[in-house]
Amino acid sequence: MIKLPIPLLHTSYEVLIGKGLISQSGELAAKVLVPGRCAVVTDSNVATYYLEPTLASLQTAGFDPVTFIVPAGEKSKSMSQAEDLCQQMIAAGMDRKSSLFALGGGVIGDLAGFVAAIFQRGIPFVQLPTTIVAQVDSSVGGKTGVNTSTGKNLIGTFHQPRLVIADPHTLETLPDREYWEGFAEIIKHAIIRDASMLESLPTKRSDPLASLIARNVAIKAAIVVADEKEENGLRALLNFGHTLGHGIENAAGYGFFLHGEAISLGIIAALWLSVHHAGLSDSILQQITQLLLALALPVTLPNHIDTDSILTSIGKDKKFERGAMRFVLTKHLGSAYVSSEITGQDARAAIEYLRTPS
Numbered sequence: 001m002i003k004l005p006i007p008l009l010h011t012s013y014e015v016l017i018g019k020g021l022i023s024q025s026g027e028l029a030a031k032v033l034v035p036g037r038c039a040v041v042t043d044s045n046v047a048t049y050y051l052e053p054t055l056a057s058l059q060t061a062g063f064d065p066v067t068f069i070v071p072a073g074e075k076s077k078s079m080s081q082a083e084d085l086c087q088q089m090i091a092a093g094m095d096r097k098s099s100l101f102a103l104g105g106g107v108i109g110d111l112a113g114f115v116a117a118i119f120q121r122g123i124p125f126v127q128l129p130t131t132i133v134a135q136v137d138s139s140v141g142g143k144t145g146v147n148t149s150t151g152k153n154l155i156g157t158f159h160q161p162r163l164v165i166a167d168p169h170t171l172e173t174l175p176d177r178e179y180w181e182g183f184a185e186i187i188k189h190a191i192i193r194d195a196s197m198l199e200s201l202p203t204k205r206s207d208p209l210a211s212l213i214a215r216n217v218a219i220k221a222a223i224v225v226a227d228e229k230e231e232n233g234l235r236a237l238l239n240f241g242h243t244l245g246h247g248i249e250n251a252a253g254y255g256f257f258l259h260g261e262a263i264s265l266g267i268i269a270a271l272w273l274s275v276h277h278a279g280l281s282d283s284i285l286q287q288i289t290q291l292l293l294a295l296a297l298p299v300t301l302p303n304h305i306d307t308d309s310i311l312t313s314i315g316k317d318k319k320f321e322r323g324a325m326r327f328v329l330t331k332h333l334g335s336a337y338v339s340s341e342i343t344g345q346d347a348r349a350a351i352e353y354l355r356t357p358s
């Protein structure tokens, strides 16, 4: 088992990475939480595979779990779903001493983490991430929240988990599309912090991922520890590819693209803007585009997704502040910075580039 500490100012927790850990989630959680009444929030796909071993482990460790299963997919990351979960938890007799386990991908982690943050003004929760996106990125750092029809993650709060248990064995049941989408966030980490990671990416599904997951968690952890609440500009670098990526995800309609697929397009747009406004070499843009293509990620924006809808959506994105569009750009691989020089016209040109990248 790999253990990575997340030492924050007011709280500290560990990310545990290891094959088979899902079946030990109860005993591991009992080291950081008093066992008792708890909610297990999961989705309809994940429940099929991992609910039973999770419940068994929790019960053995003395927890008294109640299960809440939401429909799989981004549409469940909504205020109405969060409210519904809160109502069901009240009806199930849960109170301030209860805890919550988020068993699933980033949608479940963000949604259930948000519920844990607002239920009875906040209860402790544990992340049990089951996708690559969630294991390398979303389960760490405490960003929780839901989408609105107008934009991604527009309602949310910071609520750090007490523990993250990432079991790479669970990734084996991911369908191909859901497997490869996770590499968009890994490539983002490589672009902003660790270019050499691009040489260590798997080429086939059977390649082991534990050390790659740990490498990504370490990158994210270092940034989160230095800027927990995105206040000093460092954590904002994790938004590389996300301003337009979120706009595309929203404009396409939640569920059309998986998150990592929209971020693939957002990364290409951010690289194109970096070539034109930060002096990045065009060969890097071509190299990363080919890499994303090789990982079966989208590199071309379908024409039916309208440019104005994307721009409207990013206008409502939290990253669009006081009229200045903040974009994360890179001058060379392995580093990034926040620019406030990108205009709406520049963003429009980047979106148009995505229709015929070459």
Ligand code: NAD
Binding pocket: 043, 044, 045, 046, 049, 072, 073, 074, 077, 104, 105, 106, 107, 108, 110, 130, 131, 132, 133, 134, 137, 138, 139, 140, 141, 142, 143, 144, 152, 153, 170, 171, 172, 173, 174, 175, 178, 181, 185, 258, 259, 260
């Ligand atoms: P997801 O949670 O919807 O999972 C993708 C699909 O895989 C779903 O259909 C799910 O049911 C299925 N699935 C999950 N685990 C499985 C498994 N082990 N076997 C089989 N099927 C499985 O999506 P995601 O890509 O994991 O996460 C995307 C979300 O994460 C987005 O909402 C994004 O905004 C958010 N996110 C948040 C942060 C953060 O810091 N909080 C960071 C990155 C992404």
Ligand code: GLY
Binding pocket: 137, 141, 143, 235, 238, 239
């Ligand atoms: N996924 C961006 C962040 O955690 O800040």
